Amino acid sequence: MRSLILLGLVGLAAQLVDGSLGMAYGVTSTTLLLAIGTNAAAASATVHLAEIGTTLASGLSHWRFGNIDWKVVGKIGVPGAVGAFAGATFLSNLSTEFAAPIMSIILLTLGLYILVRFTAFGLPRGNLGKPLRKRFLAPLGLVGGFVDATGGGGWGPVGTPAILASGRIPPRKVIGSIDASEFLVAIAASIGFLVGIGSENINFAWVGVLLLGGMIAAPVAAWLVRHVPPRILGSAVGGVIVLTNVRTLLRSDWVDAPGGVQASAYIAIAVLWAxxxxxxxxxxxxxxxxxxxxxxEQEARRREAVEEASTA
Structure with a gap:
């Protein structure tokens, strides 16, 4: 029961982050599932099944708050679904011993990207209003979907920064559109895992509590995206993901680092994170x-222009 409550809280916190930042639900949830010993394919399958509900709730909430560009959703969501199905099939055919460190490396890379991206650059705001082309969004969706399924998360970390970097639509609409299109990715990945590993290898109680926590958080997150500074949230979440996945790798059979090395690594990461x-x-x-x-300054110039016009 304690594990279920913890997973429910993780689902809630992960969705608050994802709905506010446009990324990190899958990365955060999968990181925890790997940390408690779930095999890679089952962890990703659990998260993606939960995401069918959380992304639907998140998409509806963002739609209600006017945070979605439906043209972007269509151009990136379908290729993303194709990539997610391929990624789920690929991961399902890897051995557990081989898959877990690979997933941790993917998650660590994504965590580093989130940390560096939001700490160093914040959110770009140039080029607002210019259209996003299909030849840009389709390959982005394909790669993002594949990484999302194989890494247990990655749709947001791949898609959100890339579209934000274009500066062509407002940040809140980038986040809302990525969250809404992830519904298609979650469905495709879930089908791929059900075909690849079978439903008997998935703990549906875990799916349920992750889903419940995420659905509770979804409307709050859609509201928070207008009020929480993404730059600060991105740095905080990126640090959590980096620290957790470094821990998994250092304890894996690939590395098996001594306790002193592990402690030194954790301290160094914590200092850099802070x-x-x-x-x-x-x-x-x-x-x-x-x-x-x-x-x-703009208000002062406006008043000067009004005064000059009135005295002319």
């Missing part, structure tokens, strides 16, 4: 101050 979060907080405050100054 520094990254502190830097993100500082840069966010600086950006807010700059935006306030720019707004005041």
């Amino acid at each position: 520094a990254a979060v502190a830097y993100s907080v500082r840069e966010y405050r600086r950006d807010q101050e700059n935006e306030s100054v720019e707004a005041l």
